[in-house]
Amino acid sequence: MARFSRWSLGLLLASAAGSAAAAADAPATVEQGFVDPASYGATYQATALAGQLQKPAAECYNRLEFSAALLYLQPIADNLEYGTQVTPLPAPSPHWVNQGVDPGLSPAFNVGLRYIVPENGNDVRLSWTHLNADGNDSFTADAQQFAGPPYEIGPDSNLYNVAQGNVEFEYDSVNLEVGHLLTDNSPAQVRVFGGLQYARISEELTGSFASFDGSYLSTNTNSSLFNGVGPRLGMEAGVVKGRFDLLGQIAGSALVGRQENQLDFAAISPDLPGLGITPPNRQSISSPDATRVVPAIDSKLGAGLTIPMQGGSILRIEAGYQAAVYINAISQYAISDVVVPPNVQGIGVFLESAYHLHNNFAVHGPYASASWAY
Structure with a gap:
């Protein structure tokens, strides 16, 4: 899974910034005791950083870093079409227009903790990113049109006039990593x-269809869930200019886990009681859970500002843009053929064939983060 908020160069930037400040302010005869950035320290034997108290060298290493980020992410999937608007006339030349849900940016968060080993430039980091997002869409067919799910839009399926689509996403990513500067x-x-990396990706896509008078109603909901864990490798790079920096990151993962999928139907019709069924008529398609390998890649590009604080701690602010994609992380049933119901329309779904498809999932959007090291 991709982790979108990482402050790997924060302490390094403070060291570089402090070095520049010390060199500018200290007398020429005083030696500057700058610690190599690989030590993740901000130690000065002469002039201290602006607003920072001087400490003995042995006490000035920053070993713990806490971070938090606010993200605005847009979830994307390949299967967000929920219904079709049909223009059946003229009869020899009907037309179909598929309709889809397009979720916008939704707030998300990332929190992290890192332990730094100043003596050798190594660190251990744990972080968690969480997103809950949804999207909605609707359309109404006019007097010369009708609406329906993509699998039921033939000349024998003209009951529905109003359509609504809804999608709900839940996304979690946990990263545990060891780094070296x-x-x-x-x-x-x-x-x-x-x-x-551990990732959990859940999607529920629902299409609802109704007649103008509301006497006929049909819904279908495709539910997909993937939980997986696997190795992750990556690299961060930055360029420092005083207390400012530009940075980028790219990482790849291979997640192994279980994938669940189910397609549920519900129908309401005034004809159901006469068939001995109390509305709604519920149906479903399901398969055994399967083990999948989901490749993933994530990246970000941002800029940061490092601020030395009183007592030797370091505050870093960062903002930028990030994206991640998970290959075939969403599972979907696609019904290709249905037959005319044995009695009347609108009482249920009677399929002839269906396909089990896999779709990509992605998130992208801006972020702003802050980290504090002490």
Whole structure:
């Protein structure tokens, strides 16, 4: 899974910023005790950082970092078409227009904790990203049209005039990684990392169809859930200019886990009681859970500002844009053929064939984060 808020270069940036400030303010005869950025420290034997108290070198290492981020992410999937608007006339030349749900940006969050080993530039980081998002759409057919699910739009299926679509996403990503900072005291810095990623991706897509008078109603809901864990490798790179920096990140994962899928139907019709069925008439298609391998890739591009604080702690603010994609993480049933109901329309679904499809899932959007190291 992709983790979207990482502050890997924060302490490094503070070291670079402090070095510049100390060099500008200290007398030429005083030696600057700058600690190599790979040590993740901000130690000065002469002039301290602006607003920072001087400490002995042994006490100035920042070992713990807490981070939090506000994200606005748009979830994307390949299966968001829920209904079709049909223009049946002229009879020799009907037309079909599929309709889909397009979720917008939704708020999400990321929280993280990192432990730093200043002596060798290594670190261990744990983070969690969470998103709940939904989207809605609707359309109404005019007097010369009708509406229906994509599998029931033939000349024998003209009961419905009003259609609504809804999708709900739940997305969680947990990353546990070990990193190492590579630096030669130049403005360019690189951090390589590896570890494990856990991802949970849930989607519920519903299409609802009704007649103008509401006496006929049909719904179908496709539910998909994937839980997986696997190795993750990546790299962060940044360029430091004083207390400002530009950074980018890319990482890849291979998640192994279980995938669940079910398609549920419900129909309401005045004809159901006469057939011995109390409305609604409920039907479903399901398959055994299956083990899947889901490749994933995530990336981000951002800019940051490092602020030395009183007592030697470091505050870092970062903002940018991020994206992640999970290949075939969503499962879907696609009905290709249905037959005319044995009695009358609107009492249920009577399929001849169906396909089990797999679709990609992605999230993207801006983020703003803050981290505090002490």
